[in-house]
Amino acid sequence: MKIKFLILLLAVCNAWHAQTGNIKDHSLEKRTYKEMEQDFYSGGAEDLNSKRYIAEYYLKKARAEKNTSEIAEAYVMLHFDQPLPVALKYLDSLQTITKNSKENIYPARTYLLRGNLYFRTENLQAALNNYLLGLKFAKEKGYKRQIAMANISIAYLNNYIGKHAETAKTLRHYAYNADYMNESERQLLKLNLADAYIEINKMDSAYILIQEGLQNAEKNNDKYGRHQNLGLMGYYHLKQKKYNAAIDDLAPCEKFYFDKNNQNKRNQNYTLLYLGQSYEGLRNKEKAIGYFTRIDSMVLKTNYLYPELRQVYMSLINYYKVNNDKEKQLYYVDRFLKVDSVLDSQFRYISREVPRRYDSPKLEQEKESITNELQNRKTLFYIVLSCLLISHLLFINVYFKYKKTEKKYKKIAQDLIQSVNENKADKEYEVKDEIMPLHLPEESHDDKASKVISEDIVQSILKELEIFESKDQFLQKGITLGSLAKKIKTNSRYLSEIINTYKGKNFATYLNDLRIDYAINRLANDKKFRSYKLTFIAEELGYNNEQAFTLAFKKRTGTPLSIYLKEIENMKLI
Incomplete structure (x- = not known):
């Protein structure tokens, strides 16, 4: 199939149609490169x-400055719009002077430019060979823009042999995902993408892109771009068999492309082709044959060949056959055979070489990429699996430690409850020695106290402490060593010494132990008290908050308060 629009040039898309002053009128001597x-x-x-x-x-x-890089750029400029032999000589000079260049753009740039040159002169075999070499060197240098240009150019050749879906895939990727493309290049990609969409019958997508192109051309006052999109809109209507709409779109294009300032053989040929096919659709044979005859004249003059020429010559042959004009019928049969021979040769070469030298290596690369990705996934899977196994083992370890600790806590709680049951008859609260060590050996009490405090004072303070304990005065909030000493009419030093000597602990521990021992007993025996919220229970026991109570309980008993309460319910004491 066709490749209607100019390929993106590697160096830049050159615009030949601007209307400005003559550059010769300006001195170039002071101008930079x-x-x-x-x-x-x-x-x-x-x-x-x-x-x-x-x-x-x-x-x-x-040359005067012996600037090799700029000499190379001059050869690129000079090769444009030259006859093929002259243009090739400039590119050969470019290849020679950049042979040892360290710039990333070489040697790929030379091959891609040469590919464009062969493409414009219809030597598609040579164009493909150079695009493939350009792609090879661009990949070696890792230059994304050149890789893109090569892939796009080869996509156009795929379009030529009918691989429109593959062409659309490539063009769509670079039109929307290549940030190194400028706006004019993206617009040209979208124009060609719309053409590929028409070929694969994605008409809605094609229409959206054509409308976008027309709006962009209007915005930028781009007459050339407007007529490119208008011509494609004509092809869009032709494919939908809206022949009059197609003619309305194509008629301005005919006038524009045959103006001496806008001439381009591709656009001229396809405009005439679509006009001829539109009139053929309207059964206006004479008008259609007039356009097809003009195409044949242009082919003879320019030697520009494209696949749709087969349709042109078949229409001419059939027309003159029906009109019994043997001479012209024979002429166009001969023209058909010559054109078909060249087209067939190009088609067979491109059809054979693109899959062998482009598609296969690309698939091999994709295969390698997929293999590496799968290997990475496999490695990641094993890492994740190992982490999960380790996590599972750690969880099991923590779980068993927890169960072991929980069992220990339950045993302590059960012993506490059993101790409460054994001391119901107004016995002193006691907790097993290994859980709640309460007293120091008493053999040295008298010796220690008598050294600093008289026996009468000791006995008086001990009696007051007995009252303090028996009447549960330790449940009052805000009790301190000083406040208790004042209450029992002694000083803080004496009281602290007596508690340390006779109770075997400091004042804070003494107070906490009394409260927790009280809680142990009352929680086990008082169901209503047990049903209160912990905040209320903590306040009843003289603590400022729930946290202080639960921490004191575990420190005193060796088991959490929650397990103690749960075991009380389990043992159904009340």
Whole structure:
């Protein structure tokens, strides 16, 4: 099938149709290389002679300065719009001078430019060979933009042999995912993508892109871009058999492309082709044959061949056969055979070489990439599996430790409850020695106390402490060593000494132990008290908050309060 639109050039898309002042009127002597490049590529020159003047001066300056990089750029400029032999000589010079270049763009740039040159002169075999070499060297240098250009160019050749879906896939990728493409390049990609969509019958997608192109051309006052999209809209309507709409779109294109300032053989040929096919659809044979005859004349003049020419010549042959014009019928049969022979040769070569030299290596690369990805996934799977196994083992270990600790806590709680049951008859609260060590040996009490405090005072304080304990005065909130000493009419030093000597602990521990021992007994025997919220229970026991109570309980008993309460319920004491 067709490749209607110009391929993206590696260096830049050169615009030949700008209307500005003649560059010869300006001195180039003081201009930088960059400024001259901008004039050459942006259309700052009015005509080809002005562009050639820039390129020749560019080369002269670069040679005088012995600037190899800029000499190479001059050869690129000079090869444009030259006859094939001359253009090839400039590119050969480019290849020679950049042979030892360390720039990433070489040697791939040379091969891609040469591929574009062969493509424009219809030598598709040579174009493909150079695109493949350009792709090879671009991949070696890792230059994404050149890789993209090569892949896009080969996609157009795939379109030529009917692989429209593959072409659309490649163009779509670079049109929307390549941030190194400029806006004009993306618009050209979308134009060709719309054409591929029409070929694979994705008409809605094609229409959206064509409308976008028309709006963009209107916004930028781009007449050339407008007529490119208008011509494609004509093809869109032709495929939908809306022949009059197609003619309305294509008629302005015919006028535009045959103007001397806008001539392009591809656009001219396809505009005439679609007009002829539209009139053929309307059964206006004479009008259609008029366009097809003009196409044959252009082919003879330019030798520009494309697959749809077979349809053109078959229509001409059938027309003159019906009209019994043997001479013209024979002429167009001969023309058909010559054109078909060339097209067939190109088609067979591209059809054979693209799969062998492009698709297969690409598939091998994809296979390697997939294999590596699967291997990485496998490695990741084993790592994750190992982590899960380790986590599982750690969980099991923690679980068994927890169960072991829980069993220990339950045993302590059960012993506490049993101790409460054994001391119901107003016995002193006691907890097993290994759980609640309460007293120091008493043999040295008298000796220790008598050294600093008289026996009468000792006995008096001990009696007051007995009252303090028996009447549960330790449940009052805010009790301190000083406040208790004042209450029992002694001083803090005496009280602290007596508690340390006779109770075997400091005041804070003494107070906490009394409260927790009380809690142990009351929680086990008082169901209503046990049903209260822990915040209330903590306040009843003289603690400021629930946390202080639960921490004191575990420190005193060796088991959490929650397990103690649970065991009380399990043993059904009440």
